Amino acid sequence: MAKCPQEALTLEGEWKSVDEVTRICLQDRVFYEGSGGGVTLSGGEPMMQADFAAELLHRLKQEGISTAIETTGFAPASVFHRLMPDIDLYLFDCKQYDCQKHLAATGVPNDQILQNLKTALQAGKDVIVRIPVIPGVNSSLEDAEGFCAVLRPLGAKRINLLPFHQFGERKYDFLNRNYQLRGISALHESDLTAFRDIFVKNGFDCYF
DSSP: SBTTTTEEEEEEOEEEEEHHHHHHHTTTTTHHHHOOOOEEEHHHSSGGHHHHHHHHHHHHHHOOEEEEEOOOOOOOOOHHHHHGGGGGGEEEEEOSSHHHHHHHSSSOSHHHHHHHHHHHHHHTTTEEEEEEEEETTTSHHHOOOOOOOHHHHOOOEEEEEEEEOOHHHHHHHHHOOTTTTTTTTOOOOGGGGHHHHHHTTTOEEEEE
16 A cells, blocks of 8 residues: 555565656666557556556656556546546456456455446547456356456457466465465466357457
């Protein structure tokens, strides 16, 4: 969490001001210009530090830097609207299409998430919907059909499927928290061919 609007905690446990992070980002300006890339805010959830994220994104845009955000979309509408003008690309995670199933899996409903996704799409933003495909949570062919039925009316076009892996297990161990997916086998692209085909048949640009 941010200590104040002008500071954020890095993975190394250091407090950084917006000035410092902006300066670090701008050190790679030549790389951005050469590659056509830019700066991506990720987390955790960047919108949980809305003041810091808003100021950083605005400064980067003033410098002509392309911006992206990895987000679950779980944020108040006021926060989502506030950040939107300075975001070029959304990497928007969707874990469930059904509100009650989303609540059971994550502890929160998905109504505001889907509304924020709709807001970004209707504003003409570049949005990639990313679906982490998790065994027993959202991995059935019926789930694929459910996602299509919900995402199509919102205007989503690009779907990035993320097969389940166990990279997060060590993080839970480090935090001394219960990891409910321990022991579940990872998924591979070959496991999700039929899952992906459903999106393609429904007119989505769907890829791994």
